Every structure is written in structure tokens, then in C-alpha cells.
Amino acid sequence: MxxxxxxxxxxxxxxxxxxxxxxxxxxxxxxxxxxxxxxxxxxxxxxxxxxxxxxxxxxxxxxxxxxxxxxxxxxxxxxxxxxxxxxxxxxxxxxxxxxxxxxxxxxxxxxxxIEMGRLITKANNPTVLYVSGGNTQVIAYSRNRYRIFGETIDIAMGNCLDRFARVLKLSNAPSPGYNIEQAAKKGKKFYQLPYCVKGMDVSFSGILSYMEDKIDDLLKTHTPEDLCYSLQETTFAMLVEITERAMAHCGSDEVLIVGGVGCNERLQEMMGVMCAERGAKLFATDERxxxxxxxxxxxxxxxxxxxxxxxxxxxxxxxxxxxxxxxxxxxxxx
Missing domain, CATH: 3.30.420.40 (ATPase, nucleotide binding domain)
Structure with missing residues (x-):
């Protein structure tokens, strides 16, 4: 004990x-x-x-x-x-x-x-998507190490969401990412954003810069809710793509999402659709x-x-x- x-x-x-x-x-x-x-x-x-x-x-x-x-x-x-x-x-x-x-x-x-996620969800040997304010990695265990199969080459997923929340002057309470998630639920009009998957890695800084530079013009045709929705759909699709590729490589039938952004229900939903298509199981925890x-x-x-x-x-x-x-x-x- x-x-x-x-x-x-x-x-x-x-x-x-x-x-x-x-x-x-x-x-x-x-x-x-x-x-x-x-x-x-x-x-x-x-x-x-x-x-x-x-x-x-x-x-x-x-x-x-x-x-x-x-x-x-x-x-x-x-x-x-x-x-x-x-x-x-x-x-x-x-x-x-x-x-x-x-x-x-x-x-x-x-x-x-990772270990907390495994404990709470009882996932056995999952492919892990670790998404937080400071880190974005796709990870799988092999031979006494958690191997990184893909990651962000610039800023983390959570950092991208946080900084876009600042552009829109959204509140930081309880967290900017949570407020973007709630705004995105009301978004209806999708705006096509750059899609930056580079092999097994992802890049978010260009998407963020693109939106920062064009924000005044974007707000003439789209609501802040539309932009939050578009940002989530694009970046989450990127994450699902590299996670699925890692699963295919490892022959994995489990996905575990950990990190602060892992609370996002839309990310869990999109990952769940991919897992269902592959006959795999999704594991995620709540904000605790x-x-x-x-x-x-x-x-x-x-x-x-x-x-x-x-x-x-x-x-x-x-x-x-x-x-x-x-x-x-x-x-x-x-």
C-alpha cells in the first residue's frame, strides 16, 4: 500500500x-x-x-x-x-x-x-491524444516508453484556443477554451480555414495568425460564434486525422484523450465518430x-x-x- x-x-x-x-x-x-x-x-x-x-x-x-x-x-x-x-x-x-x-x-x-486517464477510464493500452494549453502530442506505449508519434510543431492546441479567445475578448473564467466551446455550439456558418497537417505533425500558429490578421473582415460576414465553430471543426479534424493514423500504425483499438482540451465535448464527439468507424473505443475524463x-x-x-x-x-x-x-x-x- x-x-x-x-x-x-x-x-x-x-x-x-x-x-x-x-x-x-x-x-x-x-x-x-x-x-x-x-x-x-x-x-x-x-x-x-x-x-x-x-x-x-x-x-x-x-x-x-x-x-x-x-x-x-x-x-x-x-x-x-x-x-x-x-x-x-x-x-x-x-x-x-x-x-x-x-x-x-x-x-x-x-x-x-496519461496515467491518471488510464486509472479513471480503465483503458488498457490506448493511443493517447494529449491536448492542453502547453502540449499537443499523439502518444503510444512501446518497450517501457511513451513514444511520441506526432505533435504540434509550433503552439499547442489549447494555446491556439486561448489566444483566439483573447482576439474576441472572451472571458478567461472559468477558462477561455470552455468559453470558445460554448460559443461554437451556437455557430452555424462555417468559414474555410487553412488545414495544417504535416505528416504526423500539426501546426496551429498559421491558422491563428490568419484569423488574427483577417478578424475585422471576418466579423463582417460571420459572427464570433461562427468563427469559434470554424476554428474548432478545423483544428479538431486535424487532431482526429493524426490520431487515427497512429492507431492504424499501432493496430490499436482504444483512444484516450487527456489534457485540459480533452474536456471539450465536440472533440470527444468527433473522436468518437472516428473510433466507431474503426470498431475502436474512446476513453475520456471530465474536468476533475x-x-x-x-x-x-x-x-x-x-x-x-x-x-x-x-x-x-x-x-x-x-x-x-x-x-x-x-x-x-x-x-x-x-
């Missing part, structure tokens, strides 16, 4: 969660929300995390009913992510590990999403586990800890660039 606490703060969410042998005991989170038309910057985001992390930690411990002496391992997001917010979490995790005299483990953020959270870091860390992974305290640093396929997956032997 392993009880793990996880600290996540790679972007604008500060989350702390506790798991006990795959059972979620607490999942507490706060979100840094900026005014409409503005993104979140590293310094201000880190300050938000500094102000909130102690109350989130207290809440996570109280909600779980677990005292620090019962915790077996302290886990934190090592990367990828924004440097200053990552550092806030790492410092608090290191402090807790020292105060409680517990081992510490740095966890890859992307692996956290799709959006960045501390539980996913705790669970992935617990899996690594149970399989014998150790980290010297001197190695408990952060890195903004931490590839999914850099991690040697010791807890899987299939």
Missing part, C-alpha cells in the same frame, strides 16, 4: 492531491484567472501559486484525512511547464519532504495526465481529471515509487523542457 501526495503547478492551476493505491482521497485546486483579453505571465502566475499553495495543502490533507506521517512519498511536477510556477511547487514539495522526512520524486507532467491537478502527479509518482524509482534530493529540480519519451516507464512491462 502506497500513499502519495502530488504537487502540480506547471501553468495557471495550483493543485495538490493525495492517492492511496489508486484511490483518490483528495483533489484540491485553484486557478489563476486574468482579465479578458490577457494571458497569464510566469511571474504573476508564480505569485498566485505562492499565495494559494498553503491553503490548498491544508485543504488536501484535511479532505483526505491523512496526516503527513502516513504519506510514503512526496511527488511534484518536474516539468514541462512555466519555470517560475514550477519552482514554487518544487520548493514547497522539497520543504514538505524534508520536514516530514519522506522520499521525493519528480514527475513528468504529461505522464501524469482532464484539467491539471495534483492527483495525477501523486498517482504517477506512486506508480514509479512502487516500481523502485528513487530520486536523490539534489536531483529534485525542475526543467521547462521535459519530453514525454524521456521517461523510462518502470511500472509497465507489457
Amino acid at each position: 502506497v500513499i502519495a501526495i502530488g504537487f502540480e503547478g506547471s501553468a495557471n492551476k495550483i493543485g495538490i492531491g493525495i492517492v492511496k493505491d489508486g484511490e483518490v482521497l483528495s483533489n484540491c485546486r485553484r486557478t489563476y484567472i486574468t482579465p479578458a483579453g490577457e494571458g497569464f505571465l510566469p511571474r504573476e502566475t508564480a505569485e498566485h501559486h505562492r499565495q494559494k499553495i498553503h491553503e490548498v495543502l491544508k485543504e488536501a490533507l484535511e479532505q483526505s484525512g491523512i496526516t503527513p506521517d502516513k504519506i510514503d512519498v512526496v511527488c511534484y511536477t518536474k516539468g514541462p511547464g512555466m519555470g517560475a510556477p514550477l519552482m514554487v511547487c518544487a520548493i514547497v514539495a522539497r520543504t514538505c519532504a524534508k520536514l516530514w522526512n519522506k522520499p521525493i520524486l519528480g514527475v513528468n507532467h504529461c505522464i501524469g495526465h 481529471f482532464c484539467i491539471d491537478n495534483g492527483v495525477m502527479i501523486a498517482h504517477a509518482g506512486a506508480l514509479a515509487f512502487q516500481s523502485g524509482a528513487k530520486m536523490d534530493f539534489k536531483e529534485s529540480t525542475i526543467t521547462q523542457r521535459f519530453r514525454t519519451d524521456d521517461v523510462y516507464v518502470t511500472w509497465r512491462d507489457d
Whole structure:
């Protein structure tokens, strides 16, 4: 039996969660929300995390009913992510590990999403579409690594949606991507946008620039809802295409969508149609586990800890660039 606490703060969410042998005991989170038309910057985001992390930690411990002496391992997001917010979490995790005299483990953020998705949905060996504000990758497991089959060559899917929300001055509460999704449901008139699939990779920056440059003209013939609808349909079709190609290559009959954009019901619907045509099964989670959270870091860390992974305290640093396929997956032997 392993009880793990996880600290996540790679972007604008500060989350702390506790798991006990795959059972979620607490999942507490706060979100840094900026005014409409503005993104979140590293310094201000880190300050938000500094102000909130102690109350989130207290809440996570109280909600779980677990005292620090019962915790077996302290886990934190090592990367990828924004440097200053990552550092806030790492410092608090290191402090807790020292105060409680517990081992510490740095966890890859992307692996956290994948393992949490597998735990919640019970997917066995899926082709994974990982779509969030900072990452867009198609991933499949092979020989103790999560291999990247395709990815964005510029900005992430979530970043594209967030930045277009700023162009339209949509609210950042609860999230810009959510508000684009709701607006898109009212869109009726499709506008043909550039479709940028390059082999197994995708590109979103050109689509975003195209819409930014033409926004005044576009709004003369289309409503903001039409443009949100057109952006979603085009970019999601790109993601479904590269996911299906990876499935064909791997002979896979399961798809798991993880990451913040994975909450999007239209993306799930489009992926579901593709899966149905292939006789495959789609797995997805809701906002509790799709959006960045501390539980996913705790669970992935617990899996690594149970399989014998150790980290010297001197190695408990952060890195903004931490590839999914850099991690040697010791807890899987299939």
C-alpha cells in the first residue's frame, strides 16, 4: 500500500492531491484567472501559486484525512511547464519532504495526465491524444516508453484556443477554451480555414495568425460564434486525422484523450465518430481529471515509487523542457 501526495503547478492551476493505491482521497485546486483579453505571465502566475499553495495543502490533507506521517512519498511536477510556477511547487514539495522526512520524486507532467486517464477510464493500452494549453502530442506505449508519434510543431492546441479567445475578448473564467466551446455550439456558418497537417505533425500558429490578421473582415460576414465553430471543426479534424493514423500504425483499438482540451465535448464527439468507424473505443475524463491537478502527479509518482524509482534530493529540480519519451516507464512491462 502506497500513499502519495502530488504537487502540480506547471501553468495557471495550483493543485495538490493525495492517492492511496489508486484511490483518490483528495483533489484540491485553484486557478489563476486574468482579465479578458490577457494571458497569464510566469511571474504573476508564480505569485498566485505562492499565495494559494498553503491553503490548498491544508485543504488536501484535511479532505483526505491523512496526516503527513502516513504519506510514503512526496511527488511534484518536474516539468514541462512555466519555470517560475514550477519552482514554487518544487520548493514547497522539497520543504514538505524534508520536514516530514519522506522520499521525493519528480514527475513528468504529461505522464501524469496519461496515467491518471488510464486509472479513471480503465483503458488498457490506448493511443493517447494529449491536448492542453502547453502540449499537443499523439502518444503510444512501446518497450517501457511513451513514444511520441506526432505533435504540434509550433503552439499547442489549447494555446491556439486561448489566444483566439483573447482576439474576441472572451472571458478567461472559468477558462477561455470552455468559453470558445460554448460559443461554437451556437455557430452555424462555417468559414474555410487553412488545414495544417504535416505528416504526423500539426501546426496551429498559421491558422491563428490568419484569423488574427483577417478578424475585422471576418466579423463582417460571420459572427464570433461562427468563427469559434470554424476554428474548432478545423483544428479538431486535424487532431482526429493524426490520431487515427497512429492507431492504424499501432493496430490499436482504444483512444484516450487527456489534457485540459480533452474536456471539450465536440472533440470527444468527433473522436468518437472516428473510433466507431474503426470498431475502436474512446476513453475520456471530465474536468476533475482532464484539467491539471495534483492527483495525477501523486498517482504517477506512486506508480514509479512502487516500481523502485528513487530520486536523490539534489536531483529534485525542475526543467521547462521535459519530453514525454524521456521517461523510462518502470511500472509497465507489457
